[in-house]
Amino acid sequence: MSGREKILNRAVKEIKDGMCVNLGIGMPTLIADRIPEEFDVMLQSENGLLGIGSYPKESEVDADLINAGKETVTAKRNASYFDSAESFSMIRGGHIDLAILGGMEVSETGDLANWMIPGKMVKGMGGAMDLVQGAKRIVVIMDHRNKYGESKVKKSCELPLTGEGVVHVLITDMAVFEFTEKGMELVELQEGVTLEELKEATTASFIVRESVK
């Protein structure tokens, strides 16, 4: 199984029946297809839709119906449309149960950096800073290391932050961590990864849950 598959398969388990969930643009969007069909989950799109459906058939395409990634979508049963201020009242007011976002770096104190790389063209944070402060639970999914093999799970983030101490769960291709009062805690190793390999690949300090030892 590829690293990406491992991440997505584990991430979908964070979604429980009945939740209202915001999936970030990019890799998190791919989680939608893995949500069990029998679950009654409402996916929120911050441009003003609660209840994202599947992509449209060619004959159903509607320029007035897109998701936050600007892709054409459909609306599912029980869906609602609203304006941007209402959308972010939902997000900032703590009414969204879960947000799953991509990451560039996560620190051992749960800081997240995922919106800009200094020296590169800045595209903007979109709704990410609102989501990390507002949604009840923040799950970050990302590769454990960058293309140079360096740890993206760090003592402290080097890139500009999206939010400070906002991450609840970090899922990488190597492991799953939770952030609690005790600090950053390893709760699962991905299949085929040993604790030694993980420690080698991680610059952040973390504690190891009893069940993983």
Added chain:
Amino acid sequence: MSKIITSLDEVLEQVQDGASIAVGGFGLCGIPEKLIIALQEKGTKELTVYSNNCGVDDWGLGLLLQNKQIKKMVASYVGENKTFEKQFLSGELEVELVPQGTLAERLRAGGAGIPGFYTATGVGTEVAKGKEHKEFDGKTYILERGIVADFAFVKAWKADPFGNLVFRKTARNFNPTVATAGKITIVEVEELVGAGELDADEIHTPGVYVQHVYEGKAYEKRIERLTTRKEA
């Protein structure tokens, strides 16, 4: 005095160089395409524009960029535009990046007569730099200012002669919020209906916010990312 206008040129006469404009739309969805084109033709310069995005190179607000009409852009995400990148890197274009929810709330606040508000969004990030911090119930918040623009450019689906507006699906996005935040709000619609034809219960934006209504023809409604599934 009727709010209905049959040409955008005469109302755009009011838009002078240096004006600020709040513009509805998300990506290319629900953008006031006729107003943008008319303003491009008029050539008004030194504009400050509040909008979630800045169009693409050859459509939407990208047209005003190409024409070098925008001095300052206030937006949450501007990633789809090469002209933008060029003008930003060369220093021609001033940019203020604002978290999307903060932008929406700043417009909502401005339209509601609220000069500022506290939010947790952006605390501990570059967005918080230079802003007042205040603690409420043990949590830190920053002060953000409401936005009132000289003009609001809005795209709605339907309007009646009073300027009551109905939006369609996710083309609603920033439009109702922007409509409240303009000193002069100009709305373009796909369909102008007669007085009394909109049910009072279905109106998204009451006409009190609207000064001018224009019925546009042949909307292009470009799609940025066409994604489909196979026909069964």
